Amino acid sequence: MRAIKHAILSLYRKPTKAIMILVILLVVYGLVFTGIIIQNSVKSSKDYVRKELGAIVEMRTDFMKVMEQQLSRDEFMKLNLSVTLAKEIAKDPLVKELYITEMTSASNKDLKSAMNLSGDGGGGVVMATMASGPSGSFPLMGSNVDIPMEFSNGTYQITEGRLREAGDQGKDTLVISEELASKNNLAIGDMVELTSDVDEQSYSFEIIGIYKGASSVIVDQMFTSLDSAKKLAGTVGEEDNATYIGFLLKDPLEIDDFIKQHKNQMPNEFITLYANDNEYKSLTRPLDLISTIISILLVVVFVAGVIIMLAIITIFVRDRKFEIGLLLASGEGKMKIISQFILEILIVSILAFGVAAGASKFSSDYAASWIVKNQLVEENTETMGGMISIGIGGDQGKEVKISDVAREFNVSVDQEVIGNLLLISFVIVILSAGAPLSIILGYKPRESLQD
C-alpha cells in the first residue's frame, strides 16, 4: 500500500527523472515497435507469396546436383521417385493430398495434333514435356486421383463431360483439350485407340471429358488414370518409379516445416523436396532485404535503448539513495522498496507503450508506403519492367506478380503483434531496470543515509 501510494506521489510530484525515462522509452519503443510492425508486414507479404505460390511440395530429382556430380546415364536412370516413400510421407497430417503422376506418350496415326495448325496431319510433336515421344505421339498424364492437380487448382476447366469418377475404376478413359477434340471431331463417348510407344501394345480409350485452358504448346495433353498411363508406359508393377510426386499441404505456410521434417527421409542427395523456392525467393528478395535491414536496426536500437535506459535508471536509483536509506532505517523491506521503483518504472513504461504503440501505427504506415514505393515498385521497375511475373514452373499454373506483393504490403497490427510489442517492452524494462534495482539489495541503511 505504501509502495503504491509513494510510487504515484513520486511520479506526480517529482516527475523530472520519470519524464527522462518516458522520453527515452518513447523513442526506443517507437523505433522498436515500428520495426516490429514492418517486420510483421514483411512476414504477412511473404506468407501471401507463399500462399499464392501454392501448397505443393514436389519430390523431384535435383538436376543441378546431378550435373554438378556428373552422374553417368546409368546412375541417373537409377534415380527413381519412390511411391512407397511418398505414401509414407503422405501420412503426415500436414498433407491434404498425394499426387502421383505417370507421364508418358502414346501414338495414334489417325489423330491430328492440335498444335500443328498448318494441318499437314500426322500427329503432333509435343515440346516442353518430359513425356514427348516420337512423331505422331501424344503426351499422356496419368494421375492417381480422380481430379488431377491441374483441374483442382483451376488451371484447366472441364467444358464438356466429366473427370474420372469412382465408377471408372479399371476403365481406360481420356480427358482431352477442346482444341484436340475440335481438330479431330472427337466428342464425349468416342473411342480412341492409343498405342504404347514402349511396347507397341494398343488399348482402346473412351473420351469422358473435354477441357479448356491449355496453352498452345500443350493442347495435345491427354489425361487418364495412373493405371492406364502405366500400361502405356510399360511400367505396370514398378511401384517405385513415378514420373511426378507432389504433396498438397493443408496450409502453404507449413511448407518450410514440412520440408525440414521430411528432407532427411530422401533416399539420396539427388532426390529432393522442392517447393517453388526459386520463385518464392525471387519474389521475396526485396522483402528479405528490408527485413534484414530492419532486423539490424532493431537490434541496434534495442541494445542502445537498454543501455541508455540502464544508465538513466541507475541515476534514478542513485538519486534516491537517501530516500532508500530513510525507508531502510524505518524498517521497510528492500523488496518493498524495489517494488515501489518497479511500479514507478512500469507506470512510465505503460504510458510510453500506449503512446508509442499509437504513434508506431502512423510511422509504420509511412515506412510501409516508402518501402512499397522505393523498394518494391521501383526495384521491380528497374529490374523487370514493372510487371515482373513469375510463374511456378507450371506445377499449378498460378502467377504471382510483384505488384501484387506491393499491393498486399499493408501495415497490420493484430493481437499477435500487440503481444510481441508488450513482450519486447517488458524485456526492455526488465533488462534495463533489473541491474540498477538489484543494487538496492546491497544498500546498507547507514551508508545510504550518509551519501
Add this chain to the structure above:
Amino acid sequence: MKTYIFELEQLSYGYIDGGKKRLILEDLSFRFEKGKFYTILGPSGSGKTTLLALASALDVPEKGRVMYQGSDISKIGYTRFRRNHMAIIFQKYNLTDYLTGVENVESNMMIVDQKRSKDRKEIAYKILASMGIVQSKADRRVTKLSGGEQQRVAIARALAKDVDLILGDEPTGALDTATAKEIIELFQRLAHDYGKTIILVTHSDDVAKNSDITLRLQDGKLLVEHGEE
C-alpha cells in the same frame, strides 16, 4: 525493581584510518531502563553517531551485541527490529521530499507490521498538532517548511510508530530555544507518562540537564555523568 529494555553488550567498532585500525568503541556496555530519558554527550568524533547507528541497527557491531527486551536484535532481525521496536530521529531532518508533512508521518505508520486503523491520517494530524504543526502546514510538501518545522515533522514521524524505544541524533539542533524546550518536555512526558525509553545524542548541555541520565562517551566507553544508573 528496575526493568532494562535495551542493552549494549561489549560493543566494539572501528575504522581503518591511514591503513591503521582505529577502535572508536571498545567493549562498550550499558543497560537502558524502561521509562527513562537518556542523553549521550561527547566531543565530535567520539563515536556518538556510530553508537546510535549500532543501537538502531543501522550498522552492525564488529564485536558484542545489542539486546532488546532480552533478545539479541540480530535474532529478532535487524529490519524487523527497526520496523517494529524502535524509532529514530536524525540530525538532518531525513524526510521524504516529495511527501507532505502528514504523508511523511503516515508513511512510518504504514511500514510497521501492526498497522493502524483507517484513521491513520487523523492520528498523524494530531501528532503533528502536538508538535505545533497545524493542518495547513501539515498538508504542505516538507520542502516548503522551515528547518524547525521539518525537524518537528521528523520527530512526529518517529512518534507515529508508537514504539517503546526512541533514539535521536541531535533532534533539537535545528529548533529555536522555545520549541526545543517544548520537544524536550515532550520527551520527558513520553518517558515518564508513557514508559518510553528515550536516548538522545546531543551537544547541548541544556538538553542533557533535562534528561534523567546523562552519559558521556569517552575513549570508546559510556560513563554516567549525571543521574542514577
